[in-house]
Amino acid sequence: MTDIRPLDEARMAEARALYDHLTGNGSRFLRVGELLTAGAETAPGLLPDAQTLAAEAARPLSAKTGVEMAQALFLQAIFADRARGLHLCHAMQLPRPEAAANAARLARDGVLDLGLVRVERHGRLLVVENRNAGRLNAEDVPTIDALEHAVDAALLDEESTACILRGGVVDHPRYAGRRLAGAGLNLTDLYEGRVPYVMYIEREMGWVAKVFRGLAAPDRLPDELAETREKAWIGVIDGFAIGAATQALLVCDAVVAEAGSWFNVPARKEGLVPGCTNLRLPRIMGDRLARQIIMNGRTIRVDEPEARLLIDRVAEPDGLETAIDEVAADLVDGGVVSIAGNRRAFRVAQEPLDLFRAYLAIYTREVAVCHLSPALVANLERHWTGRKARG
Known part of the structure; x- marks a missing residue:
């Protein structure tokens, strides 16, 4: 079963240290997707790598293994820290x-x-x-x-x-x-x-x-x-x-x-x-x-x-x-x-931006829990796929 518990103090510290390393202590910006990709390459035990994610992407929702939960817990650790969370908000608000x-x-x-x-x-x-x-x-x-x-x-x-x-x-x-x-x-x-x-x-x-x-x-x-x-x-x-x-x-x-x-x-x-x-x-x-x-x-x-x-x-x-x-x-x-x-x-x-950051510290985990829940599949089958079948 996928572990959905927030990271403990040691793993949170590891996640934040990785963020500092990847961003040069906040001197460069990475978008969320770029951050997760670079993090997986640097610390494969903390985040799923590209091959694992590709295999997961090929599965229907009902067959997901839950590897993306690690991404959610990593992001929660970043957003729960004010300075790092605001830095990531800043990165995402820049023009592409x-x-x-x-x-x-x-x-x-x-x-x-x-x-x-x-x-x-x-x-x-x-x-x-x-x-x-x-x-x-x-x-x-x-x-x-x-x-x-x-x-x-x-x-x-x-x-x-x-x-x-x-x-x-x-x-x-x-x-x-x-x-x-x-x-x-x-x-x-x-x-x-x-x-x-x-x-x-x-x-x-x-x-x-x-x-x-x-x-x-x-x-x-x-x-x-x-x-x-x-x-x-x-x-x-x-x-x-x-x-x-x-x-x-x-x-x-x-x-x-x-x-x-x-x-x-x-x-x-x-x-x-x-x-x-x-x-x-x-x-x-x-x-x-x-x-x-x-x-x-x-x-x-x-x-x-x-x-x-x-x-x-x-x-x-x-x-x-x-x-x-x-x-x-x-x-x-x-x-x-x-x-x-x-x-x-x-x-x-x-x-204010800091309230948005604090909201993301909750949202990043909660939406992953919902996304990977069997209840989501059941809801879709009850309210969506069944309705489609009925025309």
Whole structure:
């Protein structure tokens, strides 16, 4: 049986010493995936190596051996230490190496097509669109990677003042030709074993964190005292937002919804900890309602009074584009500088970087425990694969 207990003091010290060695005592940055790879090469007894992980990746979820738990416990040891945890947060908030080239393509062409994600200029606005059309705009490993590249380019763009986060038109028979905000985590990939543990962490610390906190500079910690490169973000609910698609709305500065749409976070049915939703949803919608949504599976329709705690404006389908433009115009009317300043002021009051780090110290382990639990397989078979079989 996989040992899910937190590391003892000796192993925690070993993990932190390894982090110091790999980062040159904090003088260089490694992303989470890079850190785990380098750590396995340097200390194979502490972390699973590439061959072991490749064998694990080939197994369906029900046959996983639990080797990724070692990664979770290692990361927990790092995030539980304030200085090292903040350093890793800093590493993940930096633009990726491809960012400058992608931003240049966007500036030149007005479009950045990354396949599963597209960024397109509309005047002073950029639309970042999830185009995983065959999967109802669900999030999976390649989509999450593309979203981070898209967010990097959007934030580096010099001509735009705000960004629209939206799902594209899907080609599923039931919804063909319609836009959808997104179906959340790709549960087929999860059930078939194609979702690695590290994906959960890199999503929360990657594109989602960059929407919320902006891009960091390498020479200063991106806390609330440092200037980050950020813009206003407007989230849009077309049709429905499930799970991860709802989570993304929680880091937006405004949300516009299509009349008749709905959102939920079906964590109970999936059997997972839903990213940073437990950190953010209670402050937006209140603790009791947040628990109903996360733990009891409550779906909120946008015409319910409670929806207005998250949704700024609801519009009929034929007026949705106008509503998005008007909300964006109102949001940036005071200029980009005041937007960034107000965003930082909200963060210091609600979710300073050190609180995010402390949350990750819990999340890194708890999501791994859920990910490797037989209960997750049972939940998926009860609520997802059975539903698919019924059509």
